[in-house]
Amino acid sequence: MHFKDKTVLVTGANRGIGKALVEALLKKDVKRVYAGARTVSTLPDFGDSRVTGLQLDITNRSQINKAAEFASDVDIVINNAGVAAFAGLLDGPVDVIQRDMNTNFYGTLNVVRAFVPYLETKKESAIVNVVTIGAFVNFPAIGGYCASKAALFSMSQGIRIELAPKGIAVHTVNPGPIDTDMIKGLDTKKTNPAQAAENILAGVESNEADIFPDAGGKGMFEMWNHNYKDLESAISRMHHS
Numbered sequence: 080m081h082f083k084d085k086t087v088l089v090t091g092a093n094r095g096i097g098k099a100l101v102e103a104l105l106k107k108d109v110k111r112v113y114a115g116a117r118t119v120s121t122l123p124d125f126g127d128s129r130v131t132g133l134q135l136d137i138t139n140r141s142q143i144n145k146a147a148e149f150a151s152d153v154d155i156v157i158n159n160a161g162v163a164a165f166a167g168l169l170d171g172p173v174d175v176i177q178r179d180m181n182t183n184f185y186g187t188l189n190v191v192r193a194f195v196p197y198l199e200t201k202k203e204s205a206i207v208n209v210v211t212i213g214a215f216v217n218f219p220a221i222g223g224y225c226a227s228k229a230a231l232f233s234m235s236q237g238i239r240i241e242l243a244p245k246g247i248a249v250h251t252v253n254p255g256p257i258d259t260d261m262i263k264g265l266d267t268k269k270t271n272p273a274q275a276a277e278n279i280l281a282g283v284e285s286n287e288a289d290i291f292p293d294a295g296g297k298g299m300f301e302m303w304n305h306n307y308k309d310l311e312s313a314i315s316r317m318h319h320s
């Protein structure tokens with residue numbers, strides 16, 4: 080997969096990893112970037128006429144359908160938009176846990192469903208779902224978020240199998256801690272979003288099905304891959320310390 084002359088949609092493009100992805104894409108020879116945002120006025124000025132702002136709340140079905148019709152020339156959909164409730168599974172408010180699931184799983188699924196009919200008409204197309212290393216192991220402080228992302232990872236595996244005959248590649252992106260608003264209260268080593276974005280695009284270009292764009296996430300995946308119980312034990316020790 081090459082980004083040259085491709086048209087790419089990035090959801091949640093107004094800040095964090097999404098904004099960094101738009102900036103990284105502009106350094107490639109892309110034809111156009113649709114920068115999706117719940118509120119278009121919050122999009123930064125990317126200073127490049129190849130960027131088109133697109134109103135897209137991924138929990139709003141009619142906005143999703145309108146966006147897909149408007150951006151029907153898209154070759155690559157990067158499902159980056161997401162929310163994370165710092166709420167425990169046992170004692171957190173159920174409505175915020177539901178919000179994570181509605182956004183991260185159902186919202187992303189609805190975006191995928193709306194864009195597939197257009198993507199399948201393209202010569203070379205892809206769906207890139209931004210998941211998290213927390214899909215592999217549950218961090219109890221964000222237990223509902225991790226569960227929603229595990230569902231997203233599973234959905235990505237399923238659609239990868241379904242869409243392969245249509246020539247649509249499906250990638251997952253599984254970051255560890257990235258320095259954005261989402262984890263601003265967390266005191267841990269974080270990777271710069273610009274670096275993560277570059278690594279995500281490099282992973283797509285080299286056809287990695289599951290992309291680990293930062294050292295933190297990669298290290299945790301290696302532990303999981305060696306023995307998934309090792310990672311669960313490490314998280315348990317951290318949680319109870």
Ligand SMILES: NC(=O)c1ccc[n+]([C@@H]2O[C@H](COP(=O)([O-])OP(=O)(O)OC[C@H]3O[C@@H](n4cnc5c(N)ncnc54)[C@H](OP(=O)(O)O)[C@@H]3O)[C@@H](O)[C@H]2O)c1
Pocket residue numbers: 090091092093094095096097116117118121135136137138158159160161162163182186209210211212253254255256257258259260261262
């Ligand atoms: N930061 C990390 O450590 C980390 C690690 C693993 C995975 N991730 C994932 O990376 C992705 C980007 O997160 P981030 O770190 O960049 O977080 P962020 O700075 O909090 O940005 C989240 C983005 O998602 C958008 N968004 C939230 N709900 C939306 C909705 N219903 N419709 C459309 N857009 C919506 C936000 O828009 P508004 O400005 O309108 O709220 C914002 O642009 C998320 O999927 C997250 O789960 C992040």
